Amino acid sequence: MSIAPKRPKGPPLNAMRAFEAAARHVSFVAAAEELNVTPGAISQHIKTLEGWAGTTLFRRNAQGVTLTKAGAALVPSFTAAFDGLAEATHILRDLRPETDFHIAALPSLAQLWLPRRLAKIRAQFPDINFSVTAMESPPSLSRELFDLSIFIGERDLQENQISVCADRIAPVCAPSLLKHFNDLNEVALLHDQTWIDDWTFWSKTVGAGLRNPQNGPQFSLYSLAVEETKAGAGMLMGHLPLIEDDLASGALVMADRRTCETGRHVLLNLPQKSRQRPETLIIAKKLAEQGDRKAAHPDYD
DSSP states (O other): OOOOOOOOOOOOHHHHHHHHHHHHHTOHHHHHHHHTSOHHHHHHHHHHHHHHHTSOOEEEETTEEEEOHHHHHHHHHHHHHHHHHHHHHHHHHTTSSSEEEEEEEOHHIIIIIHHHHHHHHHHHOTTEEEEEEEOSSOOOTTTSSOSEEEEEEOOOOOTTEEEEEEEEEEEEEOHHHHTTOSSGGGSOEEEESTTTTHHHHHHHHHTOOOSOTTOSOEESSHHHHHHHHHTTSOEEEEETTTSHHHHHHTSSEESOOOOEEEEEEEEEEOOOGGGOOTTHHHHHHHHHHTSOTTTTSTTOO
8 A cells, every 4th residue: 555644734825926026026015016915915924924934924913014034035046946946937828829929018108008009019010919018117027927018207227228218298189179268377276196297396496386286176097187178178298109199180189388397208118038028128129119209399280
């Protein structure tokens, strides 16, 4: 009769993955966002791991979490292990006969900037299946199965980052609204919640002297704010790279010719070279070539 002795078990893989993400971010909330679970789930996974190890890995306090000495000692080996797992996953994915190219993008870029440009890319690469995921924060391209991310942010001069254009802003409105006011203070100011300080920043930068730059309706998506602006609900601080088509068509007009740069850029981020598909750099460069050349200049018509 064969003997099948009970072997010792390690901790659950999900618990180890949760610890690695939480340790890397030093945040349960950021780890939860990366792994698409709740902060409570991350906390429970950490407790499971701490129970298995018999030691505390994080200190919890009102300000967040910090690693204990034992937790910090684990970070290098856990990081190396999950880097290796990510590398193996990328290699396995690339064995598939069909190419699925996954793009992560800021919702406003996914809705307003990317579609027309991606249509041209699809025509040039008919054998590739392109998928787009809208998300508020850039994913980790070293860990997640995204081939490219497109966000608006500050340049960090990384080798695998391409700056398409500067993020330039100016007030915009529907043509019908432009005929009925003489002063910006007479019109409702619309706000996107992601860039809630747009009006204040622009007013101070160009010396517009707005009395109440924070007042007015707020929208959770920039595309919603754009549609309300086109419908005549008020005036929006236009991010020119995002509303290029609406300005060109006349659906929106600039209510004030004074523009300024926010200090951010439309950025294409690529994985490190060892994890790029053969087509990744070509696709990124073609997207960049279709960049908002007109929106980068203050004399935008």
